Amino acid sequence: MSDIIVETRHVSKLYGIRREDAMRMLRKGATKEEVLKETGVTTALYDISLQIPRGKIFVIIGLSGSGKSTMIRCFNRLHRPTSGTILFDGVDLMKLSKQELREFRRRKVAMVFQSFGLMNHRNVLGNVAYGLEVSGMARGEREQRAREAIELVSLKGWEEAMIDSLSGGMRQRVGLARALANDPEVLLMDEPFSALDPLVRKDMQFELLSIQRRLGKTVIFITHDIDEAFRLGDMVAIMRDGRLIQVDTPEGMSTKPANDYVRRFIDSADKSKVLTVRNIMITPVSLIKPDDGIDHALRVMRSNAISSVYVVDNQMKLTGILTLLDAVRAKRDNIELSKIILKDIAKTSIDASVEEIMPLAVESPYPLTVVDEEQRLLGIVTKASVLSSLL
Amino acid sequence: MNVDWLFDFPYRIKLNTDAIDKAVRGFAAAYSAFFDGIKMTLTSFVGAINWVLSHVPWFILVALVFFLGYKGHKKVRSGILYSILLCIIGIFGLWSLMNLTLSIVLAGVIVALLFGLPIGVLLSNSEHANRLIRPLLDMMQTMPVFVYLIPAVIFFGMGSASAVIATVIYAMVPVIRLTSLGIRQVNTEVVEAARSFGSTKLQLLFKVQVPQALPTIMAGVNQTLMMAMSMVVTCSMIGARGLGNEVLIAVNRIEISRGFIAGSAVVILAILLDRLTQGWFSEKKKEGGE
Numbered sequence A: 001m002s003d004i005i006v007e008t009r010h011v012s013k014l015y016g017i018r019r020e021d022a023m024r025m026l027r028k029g030a031t032k033e034e035v036l037k038e039t040g041v042t043t044a045l046y047d048i049s050l051q052i053p054r055g056k057i058f059v060i061i062g063l064s065g066s067g068k069s070t071m072i073r074c075f076n077r078l079h080r081p082t083s084g085t086i087l088f089d090g091v092d093l094m095k096l097s098k099q100e101l102r103e104f105r106r107r108k109v110a111m112v113f114q115s116f117g118l119m120n121h122r123n124v125l126g127n128v129a130y131g132l133e134v135s136g137m138a139r140g141e142r143e144q145r146a147r148e149a150i151e152l153v154s155l156k157g158w159e160e161a162m163i164d165s166l167s168g169g170m171r172q173r174v175g176l177a178r179a180l181a182n183d184p185e186v187l188l189m190d191e192p193f194s195a196l197d198p199l200v201r202k203d204m205q206f207e208l209l210s211i212q213r214r215l216g217k218t219v220i221f222i223t224h225d226i227d228e229a230f231r232l233g234d235m236v237a238i239m240r241d242g243r244l245i246q247v248d249t250p251e252g253m254s255t256k257p258a259n260d261y262v263r264r265f266i267d268s269a270d271k272s273k274v275l276t277v278r279n280i281m282i283t284p285v286s287l288i289k290p291d292d293g294i295d296h297a298l299r300v301m302r303s304n305a306i307s308s309v310y311v312v313d314n315q316m317k318l319t320g321i322l323t324l325l326d327a328v329r330a331k332r333d334n335i336e337l338s339k340i341i342l343k344d345i346a347k348t349s350i351d352a353s354v355e356e357i358m359p360l361a362v363e364s365p366y367p368l369t370v371v372d373e374e375q376r377l378l379g380i381v382t383k384a385s386v387l388s389s390l391l
Numbered sequence B: 001m002n003v004d005w006l007f008d009f010p011y012r013i014k015l016n017t018d019a020i021d022k023a024v025r026g027f028a029a030a031y032s033a034f035f036d037g038i039k040m041t042l043t044s045f046v047g048a049i050n051w052v053l054s055h056v057p058w059f060i061l062v063a064l065v066f067f068l069g070y071k072g073h074k075k076v077r078s079g080i081l082y083s084i085l086l087c088i089i090g091i092f093g094l095w096s097l098m099n100l101t102l103s104i105v106l107a108g109v110i111v112a113l114l115f116g117l118p119i120g121v122l123l124s125n126s127e128h129a130n131r132l133i134r135p136l137l138d139m140m141q142t143m144p145v146f147v148y149l150i151p152a153v154i155f156f157g158m159g160s161a162s163a164v165i166a167t168v169i170y171a172m173v174p175v176i177r178l179t180s181l182g183i184r185q186v187n188t189e190v191v192e193a194a195r196s197f198g199s200t201k202l203q204l205l206f207k208v209q210v211p212q213a214l215p216t217i218m219a220g221v222n223q224t225l226m227m228a229m230s231m232v233v234t235c236s237m238i239g240a241r242g243l244g245n246e247v248l249i250a251v252n253r254i255e256i257s258r259g260f261i262a263g264s265a266v267v268i269l270a271i272l273l274d275r276l277t278q279g280w281f282s283e284k285k286k287e288g289g290e
């Protein structure tokens, strides 16, 4: 078996009427924009030649409209290239008959979609078993296999749940299970995690990595997030305006970017990697005002089971923090509340990076307070949320 | 000075309407065996439905309406309300006329669905066919219904068969439209997913597109039913018996109360059919399942 499982040779895909004219212009080096202006033809892909190694995660990255979705849909012939060849294990996909193409889709490839592509008239099990069902497998066997796939993506116990009752992350697990149930040689994933929120996304990336390492499947993964590309990819291909710019390992790409465009793309990675306070701060459960009585403050702390409470004025400006210990002492000695507020507390701004505030957060005995320029309280950052953001 | 010529259109062609009418009649006569076959089939279809309806004891029908109303709307109150409405028709002595009307409406709806659903599916698949047929659908829907009555009578004579045909033509449009629309509106990624797993065209249609479009298709079925109901009085002019005929007679004799009572019965029947089917559809939608 060769190390290359999928190979594309000079694959182009054009949308429009005057495709021949467009092709001629492209060969002379015209850009996507020029071609569109001159001929009205959209260049989704032009002259893509790629080799995708077996058993690896191959990531294709590019901005919106660069042709990623078109490319990945050529691998299972949901789209048919205008010209060029695609070899799958040496078999020319362009030459398959309808029947052969169906068989190919049933056995060799499976796809995971950005907005999941799940059928809400079926439950989880019905969705996961779909691929096996259309290939004619008997009910008992396909449900058995579907259950295994569901377990593989840690959704055991949710077999009978309806799709609409699941969260985004769980839906994409169903999408992944549906693809895995068919036991394909290649998994095609078109921005599968783009619709998920950041924490769930990390979770899913980890899940995908561990499944891929365990099963050794070839994964072709589309993303527009360089961070995700570098985290997952054994190989990364960058596309721009329908053309392939560079294919390399993440290390290779960072050390030897092919041009400025790639360099800029990689630079943006370092910035996006930075999680800011905005992403991890939470709203404090309760606040008191400086002129509230001690009793009130004690009641607030008791009813929320907290050992300190933030003091803000009417404009939400932060005055300080009141600890339970101080409050109890003040009540006993009959001291006024405003005299025992701790005013010297750790503050941070909403756009500070998590890395910056980490030492502060770890040392401070209370959660960090997040304030704007006018000292208005926006939220707090607990030690736990800082630490869990690092995972 | 005579200026009439300014206000009337100056050119006319002399249409030989006689010749056209004759040709149509000749056509009808030449293929009378064919049309008679259709007429016989439809007449006996209507007859069969009527036979069934008139052999269902009244209290069973009332109970059925109660049950459907209760199930569909999850309220005992609506069940009771609907069965009382049905009883009102019976109390005014219109029970058997209602059965006659119902059998023509049901026959019309069933035939309309038989043709409308597949046509809707075809239209959803082909932009070409869609562009071709859409004007025809517009025409079918906006043409004054009375115009359908003439050819219906020429080809199928007076009676329930003509009534069914006229009903079908008029009522078929919404189910075609909404079936086609529903299938087109199925999420593209869902369709792509089904295709990417190697579904055949038929698997895609029956396992994915139709179930996903079901709420919309059912809305079309419901509208078709309502439009068929709205043809009841019109159809009585070509010999359909039942509540519509009762209204027609009342109009001819200017009997206000008789017309009002029969008319109300038509309205009640329409409301019942609408609410009961609606409740059932929306419940189906919620249930989901494979």
Ligand SMILES: Nc1ncnc2c1ncn2[C@@H]1O[C@H](COP(=O)(O)OP(=O)(O)OP(=O)(O)O)[C@@H](O)[C@H]1O
Binding pocket: A015, A042, A043, A044, A062, A063, A064, A065, A066, A067, A068, A069, A070, A071, A224
């Ligand atoms: N059916 C179509 N008809 C015409 N143009 C199309 C069609 N599908 C895609 N295109 C064009 O092809 C180009 C590539 O689209 P594609 O969807 O592959 O981009 P993408 O990289 O996946 O972008 P995104 O990140 O937004 O998903 C775009 O310019 C798009 O407008």
Ligand SMILES: [Mg+2]
Binding pocket: A068, A069, A070, A190
């Ligand atoms: Mg895309």
